[in-house]
Amino acid sequence: MPQLRSVVLGVGAYLPAKTLSNAELSKLVDTSDEWIVQRTGIKERHIAAEGETTSMLGELAARDALANAGIAAADIDLIIVATSTPDWTFPSTATQIQAALGITHGVAFDLQAVCSGFVFAVATAEKFLRSGSHKRALVIGAETFSRIIDWTDRTTCVLFGDGAGAMVLEAQPSQGGADERGVLTTHLRSDGRHRAKLHVDGGPSATQTVGHLRMEGKEVFRFAVGQVTDVVKDAFAATGLTPEDLDWFVPHQANRRIIDMSAQKLGIAPEKIIATVHLHGNTSAASVPLALAVAAADGRIKRGDLVMLEAVGGGFTWGSALIRW
Numbered sequence: 001m002p003q004l005r006s007v008v009l010g011v012g013a014y015l016p017a018k019t020l021s022n023a024e025l026s027k028l029v030d031t032s033d034e035w036i037v038q039r040t041g042i043k044e045r046h047i048a049a050e051g052e053t054t055s056m057l058g059e060l061a062a063r064d065a066l067a068n069a070g071i072a073a074a075d076i077d078l079i080i081v082a083t084s085t086p087d088w089t090f091p092s093t094a095t096q097i098q099a100a101l102g103i104t105h106g107v108a109f110d111l112q113a114v115c116s117g118f119v120f121a122v123a124t125a126e127k128f129l130r131s132g133s134h135k136r137a138l139v140i141g142a143e144t145f146s147r148i149i150d151w152t153d154r155t156t157c158v159l160f161g162d163g164a165g166a167m168v169l170e171a172q173p174s175q176g177g178a179d180e181r182g183v184l185t186t187h188l189r190s191d192g193r194h195r196a197k198l199h200v201d202g203g204p205s206a207t208q209t210v211g212h213l214r215m216e217g218k219e220v221f222r223f224a225v226g227q228v229t230d231v232v233k234d235a236f237a238a239t240g241l242t243p244e245d246l247d248w249f250v251p252h253q254a255n256r257r258i259i260d261m262s263a264q265k266l267g268i269a270p271e272k273i274i275a276t277v278h279l280h281g282n283t284s285a286a287s288v289p290l291a292l293a294v295a296a297a298d299g300r301i302k303r304g305d306l307v308m309l310e311a312v313g314g315g316f317t318w319g320s321a322l323i324r325w
Contacts, residue, residue, distance in 0.1 A: 058164045137169045167289055251309075279294075
């Protein structure tokens with residue numbers, strides 16, 4: 001029976017102009033380029049300029065994605081923004097991007113799942129589109145993590161950066177085959193017992209402050225490599241596909257060692273990994289769409305390719321999305 005499937009029309013990205021290299025960071029805290037690259041793979045990160053907000057980054061990534069998709073902003077009737085660093089407590093960053101794009105119809109809202117946010121947003125948009133309630137979605141991951149970083153904490157300040165990525169999805173008829181374009185399956189998980197391992201120590205209700213990011217690095221690393229592969233295996237089980245069928249694996253860009261070890265555990269060949277963490281560091285919800293935009297722009301990801309998205313974030317949250325491009 002014919003059904004609706006969420007098909008990727010285009011992707012886009014935006015990174016702030018200012019960069020912060022490892023060498024520059026070594027002047028702020030006791031670290032070095034060699035130490036950072038060896039342990040994380042990160043060479044530089046982008047930092048939002050004064051007055052440059054999350055919604056501004058998201059808007060520019062959205063415009064890039066719309067141009068890539070070849071559609072106008074007026075064609076969008078659903079906007080979901082994944083972010084942990086909103087412009088304001090309210091209104092939502094999504095509504096600010098909606099207004100900036102000149103869209104006055106449809107619905108726009110934020111989604112918070114930290115670094116898993118973009119995958120969670122894709123899964124959410126896919127369900128709206130598949131239901132028939134909406135036609136075209138703009139899914140955005142945008143962050144200004146530099147605003148919540150403790151720049152005296154060398155265990156965290158070397159890891160994070162700012163940026164935004166976006167994807168345009170459209171509901172299209174499908175027979176439901178795994179060889180047809182679109183989001184094939186999504187799988188999401190969370191476990192709130194792990195808050196202390198990765199969190200921000202402030203918030204409107206708890207402290208009436210913004211706070212700073214705090215992380216137990218070894219515990220996060222252990223969880224990211226050891227526990228989150230279940231959602232990828234679930235995607236294969238749901239579709240009957242295998243790691244060998246994949247063309248590309250696009251994980252959250254947090255740490256090159258986590259990326260490589262996760263792929264190895266899943267049986268995914270190294271040459272199928274899309275890694276851009278060296279270019280922008282951990283941009284939280286923006287990292288997966290940033291990597292997608294790079295790989296689509298340089299011709300690696302092509303129409304018909306089988307692409308696995310995967311991410312893990314504070315909470316913990318984790319998820320996967322398997323897409324026929």
